[in-house]
Amino acid sequence: MFSKVLCLVAVISVAAAQYGHGHGHAYSSQHISRHDGPAHAVHVHGHDHGHGHGHHDHVDYYAYPKxxxxxxxxxxxxxxxxxxxESRDGDHVTxxxxxHEPDGSERTVHYHGDKHSGFHATVKHQTHHIVPHHHHHHY
Structure with a gap:
């Protein structure tokens, strides 16, 4: 059901973007593709923690994130x-x-991370120079 709702939102966003894009209107779009594996039961072994009931087990569910x-x-x-x-495949995220910043520059951040190397990001700022055009009037 969640996937159907996301697809509907994406279709509406694309339709709105196509209508407004050519007329100088604001638009937004989004796309999500989930490739998660099937959920598998995971038995989690707990401890008493002083409650006098011995060991407790409960079942949780894990699906491979992608x-x-x-x-x-x-x-x-x-x-x-x-x-x-953003893309994720297990614990690897890229x-x-x-x-666009208020001063007209553009900030771009590329990132990646996983459980072995941690999180790394590269930030770049690019300034777009605006060259004024001078109009000369001849009278």
Whole structure:
């Protein structure tokens, strides 16, 4: 059911983006692809912790996490422009995001992480230079 709702939201977002994109309107889009494995029962062994009932076991569920996620927002009226993409395969995550800062520069962050090497990110700032055009009037 969750996947059907996400698909519906994505279709509506794309339709809105296609309608508004050509007319200078704000638009956003998102896409999520889940590739999780089937859920497997995991028996978790607990301890008494002083309650006098001995050992306790309970069942939890684990599914192998795997997904791709992306979104984009572009609003020329507010200047809000940003995007993100992330992929996960087990404990390995990679992704990037970018956004336009209020000063006109663009910040881009590429990141990756896993349980062995931890989290690493590379941040770049890019300034877009605006060259003014001078108009000369001849009278």
């Amino acid at each position: 997904y791709d996620f992306e979104y984009k927002v572009s609003d020329p009226h507010t200047g809000d422009h940003k995007s993100q993409h 992704g990037y995001y970018s956004l």
